Amino acid sequence: xxxxxxxxxxxxxxxxxxxxxxxEKRNAALLAIASGLxxxxxxxxxxxxxxxxxxxxxxLSAALLDRLALDEARIEGICAGVEKVAALxxxxxxxxxxxxxPNGLRIDKVSVPIGTxxxxxxxxxxxxxxxxxxxxxxGNAAILRGGKEAIHSNMALVNSMRSAVEDAGLPADCIQLxxxxxxxxxxxxxxxxxxxxxxxxRGGRGLIQAVVQNASVxxxxxxxxxxxxxxxxxxxxxxxxxxxxxxxxxxxxxCNACECVLVHREVAQAFLPAMAARLxxxxxxxxxxxxxxxxxxxxxxxxxxxxxxxxxxxxxACRIVDDVAQAVEHIAQYGTxxxxxxxxxxxxxxxxxxxxxxxxxxxxxxxxxxxxxxEFGLGAEIGISTQKLHARGPLxxxxxxxxxxxxxxxxxxx
Amino acid sequence: xxxxxxxxxxxxxxxxxxxxxxxEKRNAALLAIASGLxxxxxxxxxxxxxxxxxxxxxxLSAALLDRLALDEARIEGICAGVEKVAALxxxxxxxxxxxxxPNGLRIDKVSVPIGTxxxxxxxxxxxxxxxxxxxxxxGNAAILRGGKEAIHSNMALVNSMRSAVEDAGLPADCIQLxxxxxxxxxxxxxxxxxxxxxxxxRGGRGLIQAVVQNASVxxxxxxxxxxxxxxxxxxxxxxxxxxxxxxxxxxxxxCNACECVLVHREVAQAFLPAMAARLxxxxxxxxxxxxxxxxxxxxxxxxxxxxxxxxxxxxxACRIVDDVAQAVEHIAQYGTxxxxxxxxxxxxxxxxxxxxxxxxxxxxxxxxxxxxxxEFGLGAEIGISTQKLHARGPLxxxxxxxxxxxxxxxxxxx
Numbered sequence: 158x159x160x161x162x163x164x165x166x167x168x169x170x171x172x173x174x175x176x177x178x179x180x181e182k183r184n185a186a187l188l189a190i191a192s193g194l195x196x197x198x199x200x201x202x203x204x205x206x207x208x209x210x211x212x213x214x215x216x217l218s219a220a221l222l223d224r225l226a227l228d229e230a231r232i233e234g235i236c237a238g239v240e241k242v243a244a245l246x247x248x249x250x251x252x253x254x255x256x257x258x259p260n261g262l263r264i265d266k267v268s269v270p271i272g273t274x275x276x277x278x279x280x281x282x283x284x285x286x287x288x289x290x291x292x293x294x295x296g297n298a299a300i301l302r303g304g305k306e307a308i309h310s311n312m313a314l315v316n317s318m319r320s321a322v323e324d325a326g327l328p329a330d331c332i333q334l335x336x337x338x339x340x341x342x343x344x345x346x347x348x349x350x351x352x353x354x355x356x357x358x359r360g361g362r363g364l365i366q367a368v369v370q371n372a373s374v375x376x377x378x379x380x381x382x383x384x385x386x387x388x389x390x391x392x393x394x395x396x397x398x399x400x401x402x403x404x405x406x407x408x409x410x411x412c413n414a415c416e417c418v419l420v421h422r423e424v425a426q427a428f429l430p431a432m433a434a435r436l437x438x439x440x441x442x443x444x445x446x447x448x449x450x451x452x453x454x455x456x457x458x459x460x461x462x463x464x465x466x467x468x469x470x471x472x473x474a475c476r477i478v479d480d481v482a483q484a485v486e487h488i489a490q491y492g493t494x495x496x497x498x499x500x501x502x503x504x505x506x507x508x509x510x511x512x513x514x515x516x517x518x519x520x521x522x523x524x525x526x527x528x529x530x531x532e533f534g535l536g537a538e539i540g541i542s543t544q545k546l547h548a549r550g551p552l553x554x555x556x557x558x559x560x561x562x563x564x565x566x567x568x569x570x571x
Numbered sequence: 572x573x574x575x576x577x578x579x580x581x582x583x584x585x586x587x588x589x590x591x592x593x594x595e596k597r598n599a600a601l602l603a604i605a606s607g608l609x610x611x612x613x614x615x616x617x618x619x620x621x622x623x624x625x626x627x628x629x630x631l632s633a634a635l636l637d638r639l640a641l642d643e644a645r646i647e648g649i650c651a652g653v654e655k656v657a658a659l660x661x662x663x664x665x666x667x668x669x670x671x672x673p674n675g676l677r678i679d680k681v682s683v684p685i686g687t688x689x690x691x692x693x694x695x696x697x698x699x700x701x702x703x704x705x706x707x708x709x710g711n712a713a714i715l716r717g718g719k720e721a722i723h724s725n726m727a728l729v730n731s732m733r734s735a736v737e738d739a740g741l742p743a744d745c746i747q748l749x750x751x752x753x754x755x756x757x758x759x760x761x762x763x764x765x766x767x768x769x770x771x772x773r774g775g776r777g778l779i780q781a782v783v784q785n786a787s788v789x790x791x792x793x794x795x796x797x798x799x800x801x802x803x804x805x806x807x808x809x810x811x812x813x814x815x816x817x818x819x820x821x822x823x824x825x826c827n828a829c830e831c832v833l834v835h836r837e838v839a840q841a842f843l844p845a846m847a848a849r850l851x852x853x854x855x856x857x858x859x860x861x862x863x864x865x866x867x868x869x870x871x872x873x874x875x876x877x878x879x880x881x882x883x884x885x886x887x888a889c890r891i892v893d894d895v896a897q898a899v900e901h902i903a904q905y906g907t908x909x910x911x912x913x914x915x916x917x918x919x920x921x922x923x924x925x926x927x928x929x930x931x932x933x934x935x936x937x938x939x940x941x942x943x944x945x946e947f948g949l950g951a952e953i954g955i956s957t958q959k960l961h962a963r964g965p966l967x968x969x970x971x972x973x974x975x976x977x978x979x980x981x982x983x984x985x
Contacts, residue, residue: 173903173927173929176926176927176929177926177927256947256948258946258947258948262937262941262946264947264948269929271959271960272929272959350783354958354959354960355959355960369764369787370787371787372787373783373784373785373786375789375790375958375959375960376789377960393982396982399982399984400982400984402984403984403985404984407984407985489587511977512590512591513587513590513591515587515590515683515686515975516975517975517976518975518976518977518978519975519976519977519978520978520980521977521978521979521980522979522980522981522982522983523676523978523979523980523981523982523983523984524983524984524985526984526985527676527978527983527985528976532672532985533670533672533678533976534670534672534678544768544789545685545686545768545769545789545973546685546768546769546789546791546960546961546973547960547961549973549974549975549976550975550976559959559960559963560963561929561930561931561932561933561963561964562931562932562933562942562947562963562964563925563932563933563935564932564933564934564935564937564941565935565936565937566934566935566936566937567936567937568807568810568813568814568936568937569936569937569938569941570813570814570816570817570818570821570937570938570940571817571821571938571940571941571946
């Protein structure tokens with residue numbers, strides 16, 4: 158088994174080759190990956206079966222086993238995803254800016270790969286193929302470190318991808334897996350300064366917080382989302398119902414789902430009973446403040462702990478507010494800077510909300526569920542950033558690049 | 572004395588006000604700062620005298636005392652700098668991108684302040700005014716933490732700036748100084764997650780490394796520069812002499828100064844003696860490899876330790892290489908990703924160098940000394956990033972912003 162330092166060195170060599178590889182070559186490697194995975198489907202499913210058996214023995218929950226499981230359809234989905242990435246525009250080599258200075262220097266700002274991107278993830282083996290494809294497309298060497306539950310699946314997937322990349326004339330080390338799944342290997346990866354240019358944790362809040370606390374390499378924090386929908390006094394209540402229902406119940410486990418509704422006092426009497434009736438179809442538990450419970454006595458009493466909570470479940474916190482300013486205040490205090498929506502027909506109120514709420518995405522009359530690389534037209538995403546450095550919101554291919562300044566002179570000195 | 576947590580909370584309030592303040596108000600505050608500093612020059616110089624006296628007692632070096640010292644001319648320089656920042660274009664509120672999706676959602680990507688920016692610096696008190704001005708212009712709350720040597724000067728400068736900002740109708744807490752200069756306060760600031768959106772260390776390599784190792788908040792690494800000039804076989808040797816001389820001797824203490832010259836074997840015989848003669852005017856010590864010493868016997872013998880070394884002094888490492896590929900290899904191994912130059916008349920060789928060298932700025936036929944916010948036309952800079960995340964090279968006002976997606980709908984659900 159390679160040490161982390163050896164993996165880092167190998168990535169350093171691979172990234173230098175990748176940095177000067179043209180679009181066609183990287184795309185050919187992606188297509189080779191897709192056909193390689195199709196060819197190796199038997200070996201991959203066999204490895205996956207081993208992980209599933211071990212998982213059952215270890216008593217993993219049914220939900221976790223489902224995330225871990227692969228079948229032919231899921232592998233075909235992975236392959237189609239890789240081919241889709243191949244078809245996207247090349248994020249590398251874009252001329253971002255050009256200036257000619259009074260002294261005649263021409264300064265071009267050009268997008269380049271970041272270098273080596275490490276991804277730490279949990280039980281879902283598709284993340285390895287998915288992340289590797291996005292890194293390869295954007296000219297970055299990938300170091301993948303999945304959870305121990307998926308180690309055999311990941312080894313099979315990564316072996317297949319490495320062969321394909323090599324067959325396509327690129328170094329196999331463009332894609333590497335950390336086979337040591339101990340906590341120590343994760344910690345070493347987080348502090349591999351000089352080798353890892355960017356570390357992206359993809360997983361639950363525990364993983365992300367561990368990475369943020371322990372990493373000394375640059376990190377993009379992803380994922381945590383406590384999203385609010387504010388139903389204003391001037392809201393079209395039918396529209397508000399549709400948006401809230403969609404934001405809460407279309408997929409409660411994801412980070413762009415709504416966790417809390419804030420309702421303007423003047424429409425609470427009309428809106429809350431209709432909301433409760435609508436959400437009853439999904440058995441949504443409503444945890445309401447005292448004022449809302451005066452209207453909805455069947456709701457659970459919210460405690461302080463419910464504000465800012467990410468349930469990822471069919472539970473909705475509910476609070477009555479005096480006006481948009483109080484809604485903004487609540488979000489400032491309890492939001493995670495992910496996605497926040499206002500429903501209102503009043504343009505001025507909407508403008509206030511959109512300007513004053515500090516989040517990656519702010520919505521006027523639309524569901525928070527749209528915060529997604531595909532929905533934003535980015536083609537693909539490697540996660541959703543909730544920090545403000547480098548990239549915010551969905552991380553597409555462009556967000557996996559950096560830039561360099563290329564300066565052309567004819568002897569200028571300063 | 573406020574605790575770090577209290578400072579963080581105060582910045583959180585101030586940044587929310589700043590985030591929705593218009594250009595005119597922020598510029599008015601900057602102009603108020605400049606006139607305030609001019610008005611308070613006596614108090615500032617008095618405080619500075621105290622720092623200088625303490626510094627002398629503590630046995631600080633003459634160089635450090637010089638960096639610490641203020642006088643009327645230096646304060647006027649600070650004020651002029653602040654006024655220059657006020658005159659620059661507003662980096663906030665730029666429409667970076669706009670798409671309308673097939674479902675009718677209009678998605679605007681708009682630049683916004685990062686939030687709270689903390690700056691850790693050393694003995695130069697002008698850094699506090701300079702950093703505060705750039706943060707204020709870009710709508711960010713600033714938390715400044717200077718070295719203990721400059722504490723009285725920094726307190727005087729920051730008190731003056733806070734009054735001016737308040738007079739201009741903005742919260743004084745837009746600019747805060749950490750008055751506790753203990754190591755512990757620095758460590759607390761580096762781990763003030765949830766309050767500090769970006770931490771920028773401005774100082775020597777020791778400070779920067781301490782921040783990179785210990786910070787859990789997002790950091791931009793700045794400053795370390797081991798820059799190379801490669802003199803190709805096809806170089807105009809007169810041009811190469813001028814560029815190298817400028818890169819090495821115009822200001823050896825800065826990070827964009829050249830530390831190592833790489834000379835193509837075929838021109839070494841012609842170039843090295845001329846180089847030695849030219850650099851003798853500044854008594855530059857040349858530390859050469861064996862092959863170069865065969866031509867320049869008077870040079871010191873370089874040791875392994877000289878490759879990649881940042882002298883910040885009148886010392887130059889010197890190595891003969893076989894070709895541009897070996898030059899690129901040397902830079903990949905020993906460079907810090909700051910600024911690298913090639914001198915050549917051969918366009919193909921230049922293109923190879925510019926594509927294969929991974930640095931914030933790569934130069935063809937120009938001095939590395941141009942890597943600077945002013946020289947790049949950014950108007951001002953808060954440092955030079957040597958990492959690839961968020962921003963690379965000179966950090967101007969645009970680099971002190973993030974963005975948010977503002978999404979306009981009419982009831983869209985997913």
